[in-house]
Amino acid sequence: MMNVVxxxxxxxxxxxxxxxxxxxxxxxxxxxxxxxxxSQGVKEADFINIVTWRKTAEFxxxxxxxxxxxxVEGRLQIRSWVAQDGSKKWMTEVVANQLRLLxxxxxxxxxxxxxxxxxxAAPPAADVAAPPEDFDPFADE
Numbered sequence: 394m395m396n397v398v399x400x401x402x403x404x405x406x407x408x409x410x411x412x413x414x415x416x417x418x419x420x421x422x423x424x425x426x427x428x429x430x431x432s433q434g435v436k437e438a439d440f441i442n443i444v445t446w447r448k449t450a451e452f453x454x455x456x457x458x459x460x461x462x463x464x465v466e467g468r469l470q471i472r473s474w475v476a477q478d479g480s481k482k483w484m485t486e487v488v489a490n491q492l493r494l495l496x497x498x499x500x501x502x503x504x505x506x507x508x509x510x511x512x513x514a515a516p517p518a519a520d521v522a523a524p525p526e527d528f529d530p531f532a533d534e
Contacts (some may be wrong), residue, residue: 396468398487400441401495402426404461410454418451424463442486443467448492454493464493 402424410420414519421444422470428437445453463506467489 398465398467398469400424400426400465400487401462402441402465404459404463405440405458407459408450408453408457410450418447418450418454420445420453422453422457422473424465425445442484443487443489444470444486445492449489449492457492460472462494462495465489 405423405425408420408422410418421438423442424436425440430436465487465512467487470486470488472484474482
């Protein structure tokens with residue numbers, strides 16, 4: 394079976410970096426991806442939640458900001474839980490193991506070349522253990 398997602402979009406907000414109680418970095422952010430024009434000629438977008446772990450999370454927090462164009466590679470994850478009011482909640486998100494910046498800000502320092510560190514992908518997270526299935530990075534600690 395295969396679960397691979399590759400997306401290109403712009404961040405809707407700066408990544409939010411947190412650490413689990415065991416000190417593992419986790420960053421969350423959302424990217425907007427344009428859809429083709431609909432039959433009425435109106436432009437629409439999808440907003441995809443992204444979760445990154447460990448070094449990839451630290452890379453996201455240090456190098457990407459709202460509005461930046463990024464490529465995300467990872468897997469689709471659908472989680473469910475029971476809310477305090479007893480209702481069942483669902484969340485669909487992409488757990489990213491690689492990020493790539495696709496553009497550098499126009500105000501980058503003079504002498505910075507296009508091959509600067511921002512053009513390098515974050516290290517894959519495949520060499521470290523995955524987070525527990527019941528971990529909710531969006532829950533208040």
